Amino acid sequence: MNIDRIEKSVLLQAPRDRVWRAVSLAENFGSWFGADFDGPFVAGAHLAGTIVPTSVDPEIARQQQPYAGQPFEFHVVKIKPMDRISFRWHPYAGDANVSAEPMTLIEFVLADQDGLTWLTITESGFDQLPPARRAKAYAANEGGWTAQCLLIQKYLALHPQL
Template identity: 30%
Template sequence: MTENAGSVVDEETFSVRRTIRIAAPVEKVWRAVAEPEHISRWFGRTELHGRGVGATGTMTFPDYDVIPLRVEAHDEPHLISYRWNNDDALGDLPDAVDESTSTVFTFTLEAVDGGTQLTVVETGFERTSDPLANLESHRTGWDAELDKMVALVEADAAEETA
């Protein structure tokens, strides 16, 4: 598996960023970040109703509430952005995305020699109940989740070329 640097927190802009390389073509990485059945393999169980900007759905993690999710931007296969509710301190999450407390995470994909460069940036933590704690929680979360995604996508790509 390709080794990548960890996520970085920017407390001034209340954002988390991670840029990684994946030894797989953009099309495979796109499926991993944009198609619910592929997202569900490495992140949370994802369901989306519709396709493209405005599609809504949920993401479910073990031992956690169902998280409302909405596609905010969609430029296949280069960029997809999601808005989600994920503030642990709020207790029961609403059934729809709450603009006042939600954050947005954006995946940007770029073809590079030997595969794909993927950058994820999550913003909006200043609207959460505990911005610094949530920044740190999501920093470690992106590290763990994206490492799982890299392993899966690279294994799938290697299997297809074998």
């Protein structure tokens, strides 16, 4: 079994410009994802993030609550407006000291389909993680990205003015 890469795709009931604003603006992203960032998403930025419960799903917010306040590093790698944005982070860091570990790469890629938008989320680089953390980080994020696909759908439905 290959546990280096996770890929999730979801067809969102929104045009590309709305989806782009949901994934490329730190405040919007944080609202559905469940995070607060200390600055905007700008290519090359190294941001401090803090886990906060999502604003769009009470059940997932309850699941995130035990992690509320937990800090994490978030590096914005590349932004190609209306097309893709990529980040690096330490997956499933928890309370572990992971600052010396490699970061995985997360990419959000948008594509049009009949006035709707395909969003593909890919996280890669798990094979670089220490063996003691690799499988747990992969399993946690595999399920996490499935949940995030639902959260962005709900966010877009709740924010038609976006």
